[in-house]
Amino acid sequence: MFRKSHKSNDKKRSLVVRDQPRSPISEQFRTIRTNIQFSSVDENMQVIMTTSSGPTEGKTTVNSNLAVTMGQQGGNVLLIDADMRKPSVHYTFRLPNHVGLTNVITKQRELQDVTHSTDIEGLDVLTCGPLPPNPSELLGSQKMKDFLMEARQEYDHIVIDTPPVLAVTDAQIVAGLSDGVVLVVDSGHTEKEDARKATELLNHTNAKMLGAVLNSQERKASNYMYYYG
Template identity: 50%
Template sequence: MSQPTNHKQIITHINPKSPISESYRTLRTNIQFSAIDEDLRVLMVTSAGPGEGKSTTIANLATAYSQADKKVLLIDADLRKPTVHHTFKTTNRVGLTGLLTNQAAIEETIKSSGIPNLDIITSGPIPPNPSEILSSKRLVTLLEELKQRYDIILLDTPPAIAVTDAQILATKCDGVILVVDSGNVKREVAMKAKANLEHVQARILGVVLNNVDRNSREAYYYYYYGNKT
């Protein structure tokens, strides 16, 4: 298989010295310091609705972690509208769905991203029952196996409003980042997404506000919730 060579959306890779790239590194640092006494190994990124930039955010965050000499795995757990294979210009013939249905082995599904220290697992073929597949005990076992190989595992998930997939996955992760398009998403929609995640006791580490005009220098603003009582 040829190595991916085009990473249009991953500015942290193509222009690591840019202000936007520095913002993603700041996001990485904020996450690391959000739980000093805990080891956050499995993180997921979701959004309130579609088109808010969650997949771009997670690809750049994964790259930022890899640049910190972490061994990183990015998993496309959006089994409804997957994008990781497009971002990294690779095949989606075998992926997460094959792993969760015992039709593929880990070695078959892990692909090089073309970026040092960063591997990916694409979604695989879109199944007719994404929520049921993601609810399987096999996913818990799989994540435990992958934690033996990687320092950080990042899951790209469907939006939190339309379907239950993000809530299901949140129960299997150490923390959640919620991406919100500040220019298009109404406050009540964002709050509904947050409430959906909190309903399953997800640990929301913070919110990435996309499309915030901060002198046109940064792609997003990161808001840290802190510890909730």
């Protein structure tokens, strides 16, 4: 299990890895990145999906900072907002969201035409784009599979943000297309039963569960660094 601890009053949607690269929290995100890379020696963890059991658990903040750490390490990284219900990656990076993933999947636009470069070298962001009436069907389509195959050829690492597992089936669908899944759990908000149920649903998709990030944990003087167990 991956565990990340930090104070619960950290600024929402903060790119702390970019803005405070020497902080303990940034170091924890770098350790998460390293543990993901070493989580399966014999398999390539190219496409990583992050999700949570419910809303407001910090999954977008976690995956955005994770994508930044991957970009800082080198190589080409693509952060995809596949939350077609309530997208928020564009808020985190202060990007427009007029076009994006939905346009690419429906063959209205080409991938390279709608990705956004960021101030992190090597990191591109693909926002959600217009909200479709049928998110689950779109994510489960052959066109989505074709898009990810194209993205795999263009990028070394791909990080995908999805809706909460217990809310809709979208995350389960994307999990089946990913190499590994990270579940974000809020220590002061997530019910144990909800986290357990979310894990079971993801396991039913044969997704490879890499671990969980424990979010919003109060930092203690003797126990404030990142743990792996």
